[in-house]
Amino acid sequence: MDQLLAMRAFARVVEAGSFTRAAESLDVPNATMSKLVQELEAHLGVRLLQRTTRKVTVTPEGQDYYAKATRILEDLQDIDASFNVARGKPRGNLRIDVGGLTARDVLIPLLPDFMARYPDIRIDLGVADRTVDLISESVDCVIRGGPLDNSSLVARHIGDAVMVTCATPAYLRRFGVPAYPEELKNGHQLVSYVSSQNGRAMPFRFQRDGEKIEIKADHRIGVNESNAHFAAARAGLGIIQTFAHSARSALQDGSLVEILAQWRPGSYPFHVVYPRNRYVTHRLRVFLDWLLEHFPDKVRGTDEN
Known part of the structure; x- marks a missing residue:
């Protein structure tokens, strides 16, 4: 048995949660991964993983062995890395x-x-x-x-990153340019970024001279992907908060206009x-x-x- 290879195989199975994903990440056959772990278990005389048709569960012994084995693998990786730096890319x-x-x-x-x-x-x-x-x-x-x-x-x-609040010129001509953050609650249409994790809309945040304001008004449209969120603003659907580096070209060519610039949120x-x-x-x-x-x-x- 190649114990080092078996340790790496076992660690990757624990990290990936399955033999199939672990085999794919190491570019080896699934059967090889299974054989390496079986050989390691036989060598140690303990069961490291509980296998069912649906999932792989790490045993208490497996958790202990994984913690110790990863430290060894980390040390070995550091040693290899130090020589790799000297040897090549x-x-x-x-x-x-x-x-x-x-x-x-x-x-x-x-x-x-x-x-x-x-x-x-x-x-x-x-x-x-x-x-x-x-x-x-x-x-x-x-x-x-x-x-x-x-x-x-x-x-x-x-x-x-710097955050900016902006909308299209056409939107601002139709709904007006707000002078204070609270005005967003009255008659304005907001395009909110919605968390893909919990489905909650991110509030609009503002800050000036130490004062912080959060606006949680109902949004006209919520989007859970950042490119689509930005596209919704450029389509004139409402006001967004986004990264200044992403909005730079649109602000420069005038297709978007920054508003409430004195109330930019914190970094x-x-x-x-x-x-x-x-x-x-x-x-x-x-x-x-x-x-x-x-x-x-x-x-x-x-x-x-």
Whole structure:
């Protein structure tokens, strides 16, 4: 038995939640994954996983072994990474998940630089505004904006975006230009961003001279995907709050107009998030460092390229 390979196979099954997804992530046959775990269990003399036709459950012994094994794998990965840095460029596949507007306006325009630096890294980019289970879906990292509430994940702050409130000129001619946030409650049509996780509309937030206001008025239309949310505003359906870097070109060509500019909300934080207990590969390390170098200027809007 190749014990190291068996440990990696077992750890990936635990992380993916199934033999099939684990086999796909390691690009090996399903039967090979099953055989490796069986050999590891026989070697240890304990049952690590309970298997049924529907799911795989980690036993208490399996949980203990996973915690210890991942520490060993992390140490080994760090050793390999230190030699990889000296020997050559990192290689392999990275699975990254990111929201729609952030993918369109920030990450994808930056990626040519990353791909030129690291030509041996392949990227699978998942673009969606939904919440991703990094472990079961074998995602290496997620780029997300807003507050974080999962302490089982490692989060690195990578930048802060400016938020703007805007609408089309035609909408403002029809409904008027509000001078104060409270006016949005009276006769204005709001296009709300709706969380795909809980179905709740995000309130419109405003801030000036330390005063903070939240507007939770009924929206005319709610949208749970950021590109469609932005498109709804450009179609004249109502007022939105969105990222300044995403609205920049529309504001410059006049198809959208910023309103309540003196009441811009506080900065909107972005983080790159990855599992706490999964060893960090060399390719993920270089991506994280590169992201921290380039992402902040892009979301602040100081990088026009």
